[in-house]
Amino acid sequence: MLVLAIESSCDETGAALVDAEGNIFADVVQSQVALHAEYGGVIPELASRDHLRNIGFVVEEAFSKAGRTLADVDGIAVTHRPGLVGALLVGVQVAKGLAWASDKPLVGVDHLVGHLLAVFLRDGGPERARPAFPFVSLLVSGGHTAIYRVDGPSVGEIRELGATRDDAAGEAFDKVGKLLGLGYPGGPVIDRLAATGNDRAVPFKIPVVTEYEFSFSGIKTQVAAHVREHGVPGSPEGMADLCASFQRTVVETLTRKLFAAASKEGVASVVVGGGVAANRGLRARIHAEAEKRGMQAFIPPIAHCTDNAAMIGYAGAMRLVRGERDPWDLVAQSVTALPRTTRKGGGRR
Ligand code: KG4
Ligand code: ZN
16 A cells, blocks of 8 residues: 655645555655744745645655655545645645546545654664554644544544643744744754753743643743843853753653653553654653653654654555545645644633
């Protein structure tokens, strides 16, 4: 089963060729980060236009890297939710066009399911252990932060245990990065600076919310208050300390809630996915906590944590092998298909 996958939900245009075992034959990602950087965030109209400009080349490059053609493909998978609707539409229309022209089955994939299953991708390197179902997964990206119980690869087998009430963790990294004048996106820069800082230098408080729910707007406010009082650190050491202290607060809240959920659900494995799973502090803390508790932690390599089409291809392959396919009226939607328990702004549903 060879699947062509297309991803265009936010600011990365992706195309990949993968199979139902998670083998990747090509995984091409064209990032728009430079385009949006000067605005300090993703501008939806610019994103759509750039996807449109690049998607043809990205798909062609995936085929050429894999040495395959459309005729070799058994199905086409495309991210159709959640995301920026104008951005999603570009991928959905291209996928429909290719599926129609080649008479291949089409499946829509929920972007969050893609992130949750990215841990099953194989990249041709040394064989890595893969988690067994059920597991509890922390999805931390620029748009989403939630904990899920995952009993299988399809939407009906994934349950949200809790999510953020306000900002996503990646959004907090990006907003703090902006506040400290570190550019966009802030996550990778803060990660790098935090590595040399003292993470107890500034005693930021870990937010108190219900068991599995998160809140990151308070941490951002604490950093803003600190900067108002003391100014943006003038020395590299001061900046490193501030970044390390902020990052520790985020990492602690994510780690504690993930393991509390895993214990309560009685699972042996935890999985992490999404762009913030690239954070070295978070990766180290989760591995250490798993070891302490005699559990297993699975965190995909960084290229599979940030947005990519390979994860969409694998999630799509899981649908295609079950004989599922979507009709031509498949639409782009801004919200996830996964049931949500946390309401933005507070309180359980
Ligand atoms: O999953 P992703 O590529 O796109 C979304 O679906 O949102 O995640 C992007 C987010 C951004 O907020 C970025 O700052 C954050 O992931 N990020 C990081 C790191 N690398 C990316 N945050 C913390 N540490 C990192 N190393
Ligand atoms: Zn994502």
